Amino acid sequence: MSASVQPRRRLRTGITDAIAMTLVVLAIWEGLFAYAGDVAITSPLATFRYAATLLGSATFWPHVAATMLAFAYALLISAVAGVALGLWLGLRRIAGDVAEPMLVALYTIPKVTLYPVMLLAFGLGLSAKVAFGVIHGMIPIVLFTLGAVKTLPPVYLRSARAMRLTSLQTGWRVLLPAVLPEVVSGLHIGFSVTLLGVLIGEMFASQRGLGFLIINGISSHNVRLTTAVTLLVMLFAIGANGLLLALDRHLQPA
Amino acid sequence: MTRSARVRWTRVAVVGGCILLLELFCRTHVINPLTLIPPSEMFVAMVQMVVSGEITDDIIHTFSAVGIAACLSVVIGFAAGAAVHAMPRVRRAIAPLLASYYAVPVFVFYPLLVALFGLTMLPLIVIAFIAAVPAMVIATLTGLDRVPRVLRKVARVHRMGPLRTGLLVVLPATLPSLCNGIKLCLAYAFIGVIAGEFILSSGGLGYGIAYAYESFENRAMYGRMLFVLLTATIVNGLLHAWEVRMNARRGRI
Numbered sequence: 001m002s003a004s005v006q007p008r009r010r011l012r013t014g015i016t017d018a019i020a021m022t023l024v025v026l027a028i029w030e031g032l033f034a035y036a037g038d039v040a041i042t043s044p045l046a047t048f049r050y051a052a053t054l055l056g057s058a059t060f061w062p063h064v065a066a067t068m069l070a071f072a073y074a075l076l077i078s079a080v081a082g083v084a085l086g087l088w089l090g091l092r093r094i095a096g097d098v099a100e101p102m103l104v105a106l107y108t109i110p111k112v113t114l115y116p117v118m119l120l121a122f123g124l125g126l127s128a129k130v131a132f133g134v135i136h137g138m139i140p141i142v143l144f145t146l147g148a149v150k151t152l153p154p155v156y157l158r159s160a161r162a163m164r165l166t167s168l169q170t171g172w173r174v175l176l177p178a179v180l181p182e183v184v185s186g187l188h189i190g191f192s193v194t195l196l197g198v199l200i201g202e203m204f205a206s207q208r209g210l211g212f213l214i215i216n217g218i219s220s221h222n223v224r225l226t227t228a229v230t231l232l233v234m235l236f237a238i239g240a241n242g243l244l245l246a247l248d249r250h251l252q253p254a
Numbered sequence: 255m256t257r258s259a260r261v262r263w264t265r266v267a268v269v270g271g272c273i274l275l276l277e278l279f280c281r282t283h284v285i286n287p288l289t290l291i292p293p294s295e296m297f298v299a300m301v302q303m304v305v306s307g308e309i310t311d312d313i314i315h316t317f318s319a320v321g322i323a324a325c326l327s328v329v330i331g332f333a334a335g336a337a338v339h340a341m342p343r344v345r346r347a348i349a350p351l352l353a354s355y356y357a358v359p360v361f362v363f364y365p366l367l368v369a370l371f372g373l374t375m376l377p378l379i380v381i382a383f384i385a386a387v388p389a390m391v392i393a394t395l396t397g398l399d400r401v402p403r404v405l406r407k408v409a410r411v412h413r414m415g416p417l418r419t420g421l422l423v424v425l426p427a428t429l430p431s432l433c434n435g436i437k438l439c440l441a442y443a444f445i446g447v448i449a450g451e452f453i454l455s456s457g458g459l460g461y462g463i464a465y466a467y468e469s470f471e472n473r474a475m476y477g478r479m480l481f482v483l484l485t486a487t488i489v490n491g492l493l494h495a496w497e498v499r500m501n502a503r504r505g506r507i
Binding site: 204245 | 260268269289343358359445448453454460467479490491
């Protein structure tokens with residue numbers, strides 16, 4: 001009996017805690033609003049109401065589409081190229097040993113600094129945003145995949161050789177399934193940094209997209225717009241992260 | 255030549271080769287000089303700007319913001335992490351928040367912070383702090399979780415009080431994780447300040463880069479950029495070396 005009661009009780013305290021957390025966040029927000037007033041931030045209720053109107057208006061969706069398109073391209077390229085490079089570097093030991101510290105160093109430098117280079121190389125628009133997202137998102141995926149291949153039980157590759165699989169078959173049938181959990185962990189990190197890259201790009205230099213709306217709200221003193229779009233971006237990020245986290249946990253070996 | 259030496263020299267050759275190739279492409283105008291100036295010119299521009307004192311104010315502006323934000327986030331993050339670790343219920347409640355924190359691009363809050371605090375250094379410090387502090391909280395929690403139970407037992411056997419246990423046993427045992435947290439704090443604070451300066455600010459290296467970009471001054475832009483990237487790489491390298499030495503000493507015990 002206790003076995004069935006225990007999870008239910010845990011779920012109930014979990015829900016109570018989540019509600020309490022939400023209330024605390026809303027209280028802080030309301031407090032900021034009371035401190036700074038209408039010129040800087042709108043109240044939670046007004047923001048939710050305005051966000052709902054935004055979602056219903058036709059002019060808002062092209063901006064969402066612009067951001068999501070750049071984000072989707074960047075994530076797709078990061079994932080495919082990152083996994084391929086990670087597998088290759090993991091199998092060629094020397095190449096992997098040469099490249100890994102360089103990749104770690106690249107991962108830690110503030111790549112935000114490179115944004116103007118991307119704009120000069122790719123021009124204002126979609127491709128610069130995608131390129132910027134890729135340089136952020138690809139490295140963690142390469143590193144996670146590389147790490148997974150390096151720690152792979154040698155028996156997997158030996159049996160692939162025993163069955164005389166071609167290298168393509170080995171990659172597709174043996175390596176990829178074996179490293180999938182790490183790839184998902186890498187994607188999980190790559191997801192958020194890619195989104196960050198795309199949004200910074202739109203804030204810094206762009207005519208479209210959610211980042212542009214946020215910065216445009218500031219320069220035209222449209223506080224309502226800035227606060228509401230910030231809220232929507234945040235809700236999207238938290239929602240997507242929750243899904244990825246669940247997928248990650250589901251795939252991790254117990 | 256041992257294998258590790260061979261790997262190291264290959265790495266040096268790869269990096270050097272890339273720089274030379276870039277230099278060659280820029281000199282032969284395969285890459286448009288309006289897009290990218292040769293690496294040697296970047297370096298010369300950087301040295302000239304540093305020596306002439308042209309970017310001294312920007313350096314002070316950026317690095318003081320990074321320093322203040324990183325110190326604040328390390329101290330407050332550590333205190334918060336230790337406090338949360340002592341309260342399991344609170345910890346369970348904020349766990350989802352910490353897990354999804356870095357999924358939210360925190361820079362979307364920067365314009366709001368500018369509206370709240372005005373266009374001074376304060377919103378930069380606050381955004382860098384917001385970006386860095388959870389890393390320290392998470393590192394502290396992980397570190398405290400990993401203190402081997404036997405060490406706490408040893409402390410009890412020696413009849414140490416809570417203060418002495420904390421200072422002499424728990425703190426040294428959590429040090430590797432804390433060190434990792436400090437590294438992350440510095441990296442996030444740096445990104446926070448530079449990104450903030452890019453988006454909206456009145457000074458600093460990030461602002462200088464954005465300004466030079468908008469006025470097509472490639473030498474000024476690439477010189478500053480190289481300075482930022484080199485500084486970040488050197489600081490990261492030093493912290494990494496310190497960490498390796500600390501772990502090596504730990505391994506010997």
